[in-house]
Amino acid sequence: MKNARRWVALAACAAGLMLLGGCGTKNVDLIDLVEVKFSGLDTQGRATATIQAGAIEELATAVLGEMPDDLQDRLVYLEEASRLSNVIEGVELSQKEGLQNGDKVTATLLYDEEEAEEQGFRLKETEKEFTVSGLREAEPLDLFQGIDIQLSGASPRGRVTLSRSEDAHDFLQKVSYQADPYENLKNGDEVTITATYNKNRAEQAGYLVESDTYTFTVEGLDEMLTDISQLDADTAAAIRQDATDLLQARLAANDYDMMEDVNGGWVSFFSRDLEYGDPSFVTAYLLTSKGAEFGANYENILVLVYTAHVSFDGGPDYDGPGYFPVAYYDIVVGQDGCQVDLSQHRVAGSSSSLEGVYDYWGTQNLDRYTV
Numbered sequence: 001m002k003n004a005r006r007w008v009a010l011a012a013c014a015a016g017l018m019l020l021g022g023c024g025t026k027n028v029d030l031i032d033l034v035e036v037k038f039s040g041l042d043t044q045g046r047a048t049a050t051i052q053a054g055a056i057e058e059l060a061t062a063v064l065g066e067m068p069d070d071l072q073d074r075l076v077y078l079e080e081a082s083r084l085s086n087v088i089e090g091v092e093l094s095q096k097e098g099l100q101n102g103d104k105v106t107a108t109l110l111y112d113e114e115e116a117e118e119q120g121f122r123l124k125e126t127e128k129e130f131t132v133s134g135l136r137e138a139e140p141l142d143l144f145q146g147i148d149i150q151l152s153g154a155s156p157r158g159r160v161t162l163s164r165s166e167d168a169h170d171f172l173q174k175v176s177y178q179a180d181p182y183e184n185l186k187n188g189d190e191v192t193i194t195a196t197y198n199k200n201r202a203e204q205a206g207y208l209v210e211s212d213t214y215t216f217t218v219e220g221l222d223e224m225l226t227d228i229s230q231l232d233a234d235t236a237a238a239i240r241q242d243a244t245d246l247l248q249a250r251l252a253a254n255d256y257d258m259m260e261d262v263n264g265g266w267v268s269f270f271s272r273d274l275e276y277g278d279p280s281f282v283t284a285y286l287l288t289s290k291g292a293e294f295g296a297n298y299e300n301i302l303v304l305v306y307t308a309h310v311s312f313d314g315g316p317d318y319d320g321p322g323y324f325p326v327a328y329y330d331i332v333v334g335q336d337g338c339q340v341d342l343s344q345h346r347v348a349g350s351s352s353s354l355e356g357v358y359d360y361w362g363t364q365n366l367d368r369y370t371v
Contacts, residue, residue: 025117028062029124030055034091034107036130038099041138041208045099047130049091049107056085063121087115103132138208143195146172154222154332156186157299162193171205174198184292189218224299225331225338228286235331235338240281242342243304243326247279250347251308279306279324282354285362287369296368298329302340303361305354323357324350 033055040046060067060081067077094106109126116122146168150161160179164172175197185191192215202209225231231239284304289296304326311319327346332339349360362371 026063026121027124028059028121030059030088031107031109031123031125031128033058034109034128036093036105036107038132038134040099040135040203041206042135043098043100043138044203044208045097045101045103045132045135047093047096047099047105047132049093051088051091051109055088056081059084059088059121063119084119084121087112087119099132099135101132101135105130105132136206139206141171141202141207141209143172143175143197143209143212144193144214146175147177147193149193149216151185151218151221153185154224154299154330154334155218156184156224157330158185158187158189158218158221159183160185160191160218171197171202171207174201185218185221187219187221187223190215191218222332222334222339224288225286225302225333226288226300228284228302230333230338231331232337235340238342239302239328239340240304242345243306244279244281246326246345246347247306247308247324251276251279251310275311276322277309279308281305282307282323285358285371287361287365287371290368290370294368300329300331301361301369302328302331303357304328305357318352320352322350322352323354325357325361327361 030051033052034049035052036047036049038045038047060077063084064077064080068074089110089112092108092110094108095103099105106127106129109123111123111126113122146165148163148165150163151158152161153159160182162177162179175195177193177195179191179193181189181191192213195212195214197209197212199209282305284302287298287301287303289299306324306326307321308324309320310322324347327348328340328342329344329346330341349357351357351360365371
């Protein structure tokens, strides 16, 4: 009974300190029970802090005294000890990441000072400095030595393709890469490549990743034709010859669909053959895209206009000039000359006048192209 009475007095003192006065506020030193551990690679180390399990027991002993033997008294003691433990809020570190051996890290023990005063104690020391050690030496690793970057196409429709280097070592074989943007590129654009990799695996292997992004400026792409004067002589001659051959073949085949545009559909009423002269080049004009946002489907359209005298054999319906445009798309200006796909052409917009041809190819496309 004597021990029990002494324990009740201690508990009352701790719980009702502010009311009773006279027991005093106790200075408790728990800072040595704070542990800080360091892991990872040198220059990229991490710090974690914990409070040893014995800290709460030591706090309870300092404030409440030794745990009593009596079961009932012990239950009261444990309840008070639990209340004391709630005052401790945790540990804050001055730096948690990016550490290297020899760095200094300060651990601060956080607690509710007002509540601690009510419980009858204060912490004597709340800060302790630790020296970083034990971090493993790292091997620098460039994630982007494992890929080949290839540019293709012409500005502003260039494209970047990434492929894994044949000599990339095992770790880089598991890295994935993404370029942004990867298409519709023009010279001067910046492209960022992001590498995705297993950070834990890299650390375990002792690799210090220098960066997971790489940015480069697009250069060296061929350009799209923006002015007719950029056409080299050989390409210009090839286009004109192709257009001439194409028109001669269609006229020789009595292409009524092409002829109907000349005089508003009159050809479809006759079955007699057409008479025509040899087509000759008249003029050319270039349409350049205002941008995909304006609805342009091509970067440029080169329109060559030819004329030929056409009439029906013995028919009076039409006897006069016909103007026949041939269009070629997306001509590229390269370092070794221009490039054009002659199979990508269109014959449309034939007319009895040059104005009619321009209306078809020029006027109705001014919202999308500059002529």
